[in-house]
Amino acid sequence: MSQLVQGNEACARAAIASGCRFFAGYPITPSSEIGESMARLLPDVGGVFVQMEDEIASLGAVLGASLGGARALTATSGPGFTLMQEHIGYAALAEIPCVVVDVMRGGPSTGLPTRPSQGDVMQARWGTHGDHPVVALAPYSSAEVFELTSRAFALSERLRVPALVLYDEVIGHLRERVDIADVPLARGERPRPSVGPAAYEAYAPGPDLVPPLADFGRGYRFHVTGLTHDERGKPTDDPAIVGALHRRLQEKVVRARDDVVSVATVALEDAEVAIVAYGVAARAAERAVSDARARGLRAGLFRPRTLWPFPDAELRGLASRVRALVVAEMNLGQLLLEVERVAAGRTHVEPCLRADGTPLTPEDIGTAIGEVIGAAV
Amino acid sequence: MTAKALAAATGIDYREHLRLPMMPHILCPGCGHGIVLKALLRAIRSLDLDWDRLAFVAGIGCSSRLVGYIDGCTLHTTHGRALTFATGLKLARPDLTVVVITGDGDGLAIGGNHLIHAARRDVDLACLLLNNETYGMTGGQVAPTTVPGSVSTTTPRGATEPPFDACALVTAAGASFVARGATSLPLELDTLIAAAIAHRGFSFVEIESDCPEYFGRYNRLGRAPEMLQQQRRRFDEVDETLAAKRFVGAPPHAGVPRLRTGVLHERKT
Numbered sequence A: 001m002s003q004l005v006q007g008n009e010a011c012a013r014a015a016i017a018s019g020c021r022f023f024a025g026y027p028i029t030p031s032s033e034i035g036e037s038m039a040r041l042l043p044d045v046g047g048v049f050v051q052m053e054d055e056i057a058s059l060g061a062v063l064g065a066s067l068g069g070a071r072a073l074t075a076t077s078g079p080g081f082t083l084m085q086e087h088i089g090y091a092a093l094a095e096i097p098c099v100v101v102d103v104m105r106g107g108p109s110t111g112l113p114t115r116p117s118q119g120d121v122m123q124a125r126w127g128t129h130g131d132h133p134v135v136a137l138a139p140y141s142s143a144e145v146f147e148l149t150s151r152a153f154a155l156s157e158r159l160r161v162p163a164l165v166l167y168d169e170v171i172g173h174l175r176e177r178v179d180i181a182d183v184p185l186a187r188g189e190r191p192r193p194s195v196g197p198a199a200y201e202a203y204a205p206g207p208d209l210v211p212p213l214a215d216f217g218r219g220y221r222f223h224v225t226g227l228t229h230d231e232r233g234k235p236t237d238d239p240a241i242v243g244a245l246h247r248r249l250q251e252k253v254v255r256a257r258d259d260v261v262s263v264a265t266v267a268l269e270d271a272e273v274a275i276v277a278y279g280v281a282a283r284a285a286e287r288a289v290s291d292a293r294a295r296g297l298r299a300g301l302f303r304p305r306t307l308w309p310f311p312d313a314e315l316r317g318l319a320s321r322v323r324a325l326v327v328a329e330m331n332l333g334q335l336l337l338e339v340e341r342v343a344a345g346r347t348h349v350e351p352c353l354r355a356d357g358t359p360l361t362p363e364d365i366g367t368a369i370g371e372v373i374g375a376a377v
Numbered sequence B: 001m002t003a004k005a006l007a008a009a010t011g012i013d014y015r016e017h018l019r020l021p022m023m024p025h026i027l028c029p030g031c032g033h034g035i036v037l038k039a040l041l042r043a044i045r046s047l048d049l050d051w052d053r054l055a056f057v058a059g060i061g062c063s064s065r066l067v068g069y070i071d072g073c074t075l076h077t078t079h080g081r082a083l084t085f086a087t088g089l090k091l092a093r094p095d096l097t098v099v100v101i102t103g104d105g106d107g108l109a110i111g112g113n114h115l116i117h118a119a120r121r122d123v124d125l126a127c128l129l130l131n132n133e134t135y136g137m138t139g140g141q142v143a144p145t146t147v148p149g150s151v152s153t154t155t156p157r158g159a160t161e162p163p164f165d166a167c168a169l170v171t172a173a174g175a176s177f178v179a180r181g182a183t184s185l186p187l188e189l190d191t192l193i194a195a196a197i198a199h200r201g202f203s204f205v206e207i208e209s210d211c212p213e214y215f216g217r218y219n220r221l222g223r224a225p226e227m228l229q230q231q232r233r234r235f236d237e238v239d240e241t242l243a244a245k246r247f248v249g250a251p252p253h254a255g256v257p258r259l260r261t262g263v264l265h266e267r268k269t
């Protein structure tokens, strides 16, 4: 049975359906409906909702709950996402599963609280200091918010990484018909120790490079720290151990890459021009593709549903087939940098950018398509 | 005294509860924090708690490093944020007893907002704030509890800002158990920590501790034993002859009103 579901509400419902039983957050437009929905839904399933004093505290509480064994979520927007960077780094190094949803609004600073943007793409990747792995997913509809939130939980638990879900204000507030029962739920469990408490080392990796994680208070005693540590969690600055840890943290995501990276495409088979777009910009891009096709222009859409790790391999193949890639995003060129890196001169890369608090339109993208085709002909 | 003889004399073998592979510890000789760690272990023993249902959460700083040496579920978090992790852990796992260790910089400066909100929420956590009036880990800078006049690396001409009264602060914020203890009164410390852990609700114990390495050295307070003696004079429990004197302790604490130790505030829930 399909219902009208708002993007932010879909996020909360997906979290509950994925076994999330803890939410800590701080009110911020345009993400507040996620916390409000969790406050309504969690008590009925035996979960806990707490409104914290700020976003740093919110993610701290989420990480504490996660170590206790709960699947835990927080949600925010740009300014709060900035504060959360401290604990995103902690979660990456201490390898604590958590899901962070960032409903993007105009920035920097307080910026445009009620207006959409896609300005947090690079913050999601590099916002916290040091090298660290990050998984970031980018849904473009209410149904996909549901699907990818569930996927974020599965990946975060399985890989012991912070998993981010990034979408703009329009997707967060859009109400669309969704048949929730039809949306697939992703499965992914945190690896559990196969040895007893005496032999357990909290940072000794399994074959997939992910260390099994015991819950606090269930017989396993171990140390968790944000200091660089050895396999027992003991702080160290031994270059061999430090170097190996940093490489393993990256490598565990690289190894799981094929399960993490997801791309949707439209009409790319014979495309001369491919649009690269995500979130609400991809909705405009879909329309721009059909409009272009109606005019006889062979356009297609490459839509990363995973922003980080970036779908290098998928885009590289495409870059050698098309005359141009049009990168349509609502910022002054963030994913553009990744597209240029991967295209590496194989094809022309045309920016189609908007950073004025309004969504990109099919016309904006159509104009860019016309220009690159005109220039190429 | 050998470890065995010490165990026989005190009734507790500390090694049972210490994470020996983590040794040697990072504390300087004479650091007051070791006294607190031992008092904490004795307090837990007196309560006969299940070690598998205990968790220790700390922030950043010398005091916060204590948790790593305890053989339990230990969580060394980010600077000032221990109480946020502890709140999440306790709410998700009410079956656990959660002890938080923080310092004056960690708990009152960078973590001050989390402290007052934890007190207001009155979540069942036991928070020990080790106050040595300085940032020891970073080399002895001024802290929110530093007594005016004290020399630190960032107040080379003496501190000028008034300090926090941590106990009054958390009482006003809503904590249901507030106490003050001191490393110079170690046996009282056992009782205060045990009472804080046993209390249901947010309990807070400010523990006066000493940093001989920086605060002591910069303020010419002598080494650890001299500092302990001077510290003792700052409390009501000093003997009458000393209390009769017009000043309390050595500079920079001379002239500072004496502090009271013991349970300062308790609201049963």
Ligand code: SF4
Binding pocket: B026, B027, B028, B030, B031, B032, B033, B062, B063, B132, B136, B137, B210, B211, B212, B213, B214
């Ligand atoms: S610097 Fe001060 S507080 Fe830190 S371990 Fe040394 S004596 Fe203790």
